[in-house]
Amino acid sequence: MTGEKITFLVVAVLTLVFALRVVTTGNLVHAALWLVATLSGIAVVFALLQANFLAVVQVVVYIGAIAILFIFAVMLTRKEMRDRGPQLNQNWWFGALLAVMTFGGLFALLQGWNGLSNTPAAIPSGFDAVSVLGNALVSPDAYVLPFEVASVLLVAALVGAVYVAFNQK
Amino acid sequence: MSFWKDPLKVAADWLMGIFTGWGMPEIAAQILIGLLGVVFLLSALMVLDIGLVWVERKVVSRFQSRIGPNRVGPFGLIQPFADIIKLLIKEDITPQGADKVVYNLAPILSMMSVLVLWAVVPLAPTIAGVDLNVGALYIIATGAIGTLSIIMAGWSSNNKYSLIGAFREVAVLLSFEIPMLTTMLIPTIFAGSMGVLAITQAQDIWFVFKAPLAALIFLIAAIAELGRAPFDMGEAESELVSGYNIEYSGMKFGMFYAGELLHAFTFGGFWAILFFGGYRFFGLEQVSPFLAVAVILFKALIGYWIIMWIKYTLLRIRIDHMLAFNWKFLTPVAFVLLMVTAFMNTFLRGTPTWLYISSMFLSNVLLGWISLEVARSYSRKEREKAEGPKQVIQAHH
Amino acid sequence: MVPLSWYLIFSAALFSIGLFGVLSRRNAVAILLGIELMLNSVNVNLAAFWRYGDVMDIAGQVFAIIVFAVAAAEVSVGLALVISVYRRRNTVIADDLNMLKW
Numbered sequence: 176m177t178g179e180k181i182t183f184l185v186v187a188v189l190t191l192v193f194a195l196r197v198v199t200t201g202n203l204v205h206a207a208l209w210l211v212a213t214l215s216g217i218a219v220v221f222a223l224l225q226a227n228f229l230a231v232v233q234v235v236v237y238i239g240a241i242a243i244l245f246i247f248a249v250m251l252t253r254k255e256m257r258d259r260g261p262q263l264n265q266n267w268w269f270g271a272l273l274a275v276m277t278f279g280g281l282f283a284l285l286q287g288w289n290g291l292s293n294t295p296a297a298i299p300s301g302f303d304a305v306s307v308l309g310n311a312l313v314s315p316d317a318y319v320l321p322f323e324v325a326s327v328l329l330v331a332a333l334v335g336a337v338y339v340a341f342n343q344k
Numbered sequence: 345m346s347f348w349k350d351p352l353k354v355a356a357d358w359l360m361g362i363f364t365g366w367g368m369p370e371i372a373a374q375i376l377i378g379l380l381g382v383v384f385l386l387s388a389l390m391v392l393d394i395g396l397v398w399v400e401r402k403v404v405s406r407f408q409s410r411i412g413p414n415r416v417g418p419f420g421l422i423q424p425f426a427d428i429i430k431l432l433i434k435e436d437i438t439p440q441g442a443d444k445v446v447y448n449l450a451p452i453l454s455m456m457s458v459l460v461l462w463a464v465v466p467l468a469p470t471i472a473g474v475d476l477n478v479g480a481l482y483i484i485a486t487g488a489i490g491t492l493s494i495i496m497a498g499w500s501s502n503n504k505y506s507l508i509g510a511f512r513e514v515a516v517l518l519s520f521e522i523p524m525l526t527t528m529l530i531p532t533i534f535a536g537s538m539g540v541l542a543i544t545q546a547q548d549i550w551f552v553f554k555a556p557l558a559a560l561i562f563l564i565a566a567i568a569e570l571g572r573a574p575f576d577m578g579e580a581e582s583e584l585v586s587g588y589n590i591e592y593s594g595m596k597f598g599m600f601y602a603g604e605l606l607h608a609f610t611f612g613g614f615w616a617i618l619f620f621g622g623y624r625f626f627g628l629e630q631v632s633p634f635l636a637v638a639v640i641l642f643k644a645l646i647g648y649w650i651i652m653w654i655k656y657t658l659l660r661i662r663i664d665h666m667l668a669f670n671w672k673f674l675t676p677v678a679f680v681l682l683m684v685t686a687f688m689n690t691f692l693r694g695t696p697t698w699l700y701i702s703s704m705f706l707s708n709v710l711l712g713w714i715s716l717e718v719a720r721s722y723s724r725k726e727r728e729k730a731e732g733p734k735q736v737i738q739a740h741h
Numbered sequence: 742m743v744p745l746s747w748y749l750i751f752s753a754a755l756f757s758i759g760l761f762g763v764l765s766r767r768n769a770v771a772i773l774l775g776i777e778l779m780l781n782s783v784n785v786n787l788a789a790f791w792r793y794g795d796v797m798d799i800a801g802q803v804f805a806i807i808v809f810a811v812a813a814a815e816v817s818v819g820l821a822l823v824i825s826v827y828r829r830r831n832t833v834i835a836d837d838l839n840m841l842k843w
Contacts, residue, residue: 183743187751198762217781224792231481236809239488241816248770248820252827263765270764278757294742311799318803325810332814336821
């Protein structure tokens with residue numbers, strides 16, 4: 176049981192507990208805050224995978240923008256300051272069954288693959304994932320086209336969201 | 345490797361020797377030494393924070409033509425301790441109907457988001473917390489956690505004015521992250537890396553001479569990010585009865601207040617690191633790491649003084665003017681500046697240094713002048729729409 | 742060294758929890774929270790495969806960045822729609838938004 180394994184186990188179990196709290200808590204603002212905790216757990220997992228650009232972008236984009244957007248939306252769509260009533264709909268047992276079956280199916284699918292106990296190759300020293308990523312995102316024979324399309328998508332979503340939610344007085 | 349040249353490594357080796365001498369496994373000793381380093385840094389920062397309270401009160405009093413604290417100790421130096429004792433013995437009130445966990449967590453998160461920033465500040469060539477290769481982006485990330493703490497504080501206080509203050513403050517914080525991020529990319533272009541140590545080491549000529557407009561925009565966006573005047577919508581005492589801070593009393597308010605001062609000092613430090621050479625001062629840092637620490641603290645204090653100067657001189661801006669200023673002026677200028685800098689950096693790649701620096705400087709000045717002219721003509725049109733064109737004054741006979 | 746299977750099981754579990762959230766919650770915003778969990782599990786999967794494969798092939802991280810962008814766009818439009826629906830119908834319970842039912 177190396178230190179890395181212990182760290183990963185602790186972080187993974189905590190993140191899964193936070194995720195369970197997201198989908199079961201009755202108070203929606205608390206659910207959004209548990210989501211923040213889950214997202215930071217996932218940022219730690221990214222850092223463990225040595226994808227440190229992804230970890231920092233996870234905090235900036237998800238926690239700094241999307242989670243705050245959720246909190247705003249929760250506060251703007253309720254009649255009073257506190258939530259009441261059950262938060263699970265009447266078919267929740269079927270949803271739980273489907274979730275367990277999905278997990279079981281994915282787990283069974285993974286058993287047949289022999290690359291499962293791969294240990295990662297050591298990263299060559301002096302390798303800077305950030306500059307390789309930057310080059311790949313703008314190089315014509317790499318991924319510039321999906322990058323540009325994602326930018327157009329973001330502009331369209333920005334304009335669309337402002338238009339849809341605009342309060343015409 | 346003497347102590348004066350590389351203090352951290354010498355201290356770590358000495359401690360490692362002691363711990364393994366006691367029979368601890370090496371991994372545990374390493375973790376313990378890391379923890380000790382963190383505790384030491386945090387203690388030094390909190391002591392610095394106490395000093396900053398005194399600095400703030402003396403400086404604001406000099407700006408307002410009065411003397412400031414001078415009763416408690418020589419020059420009022422014991423005043424912060426008196427403040428802390430007062431805050432600690434106050435009654436700790438939690439408003440009725442407030443969400444206890446979130447209410448108590450908000451000031452902790454606010455202080456935490458400032459303290460973790462110091463993990464990437466390079467205090468000397470050999471003293472830095474972590475040399476992250478995405479250090480500059482990490483600054484923005486911890487700002488995002490601070491934003492979250494404000495909205496938690498505003499919502500959990502169960503108070504309308506608190507919520508409105510928090511909403512406004514978070515709108516300002518999210519909006520001004522964009523020019524800050526964009527102008528932070530300009531030292532990245534110059535240095536070729538986002539790591540703060542690499543940016544400091546690439547500043548043979550300080551970046552403020554290559555991109556003064558970027559330094560200015562970063563300063564404005566940073567002041568907005570700190571939530572200080574003239575952008576202090578969240579704590580507008582005269583408008584919102586102190587905004588998201590309303591229901592906080594005692595040491596929790598102290599956490600917010602001290603966190604804000606330390607945050608301002610940290611951003612003075614980052615302004616110095618990104619644009620004014622960090623710990624570099626004409627080769628002084630090669631002499632000793634302690635001189636480098638002194639240099640960067642001095643530069644951070646100057647940055648902090650400029651931030652305080654702006655705070656105590658300018659009036660608060662209205663919230664819609666603030667947001668219009670950001671989205672209609674600052675963000676477009678920042679984007680155009682980024683494009684111009686990137687283009688000129690590629691265009692001028694092989695040229696001698698004096699040509700590079702002077703043309704970058706001139707392009708910045710030109711861009712700033714053009715954007716000011718555009719803003720001026722826009723505001724002239726707005727004013728004429730509101731008031732009618734300017735009349736030539738008729739002389740009365 | 743953490744074997745790859747642990748990361749994959751972690752992301753599968755996160756995906757299932759998100760799926761449960763989407764299928765079983767009444768509030769429309771809570772459904773969107775479940776979708777966010779699923780997108781995050783996909784990101785973890787992509788990053789794990791990048792690390793455990795050839796680190797020079799940066800496609801895993803590129804894909805994860807594109808997923809970040811798509812998730813941000815989808816959440817903003819989804820929440821704008823939820824807010825707009827709330828203004829008209831004064832409710833965000835998904836069961837009550839049934840005007841198109843037969």
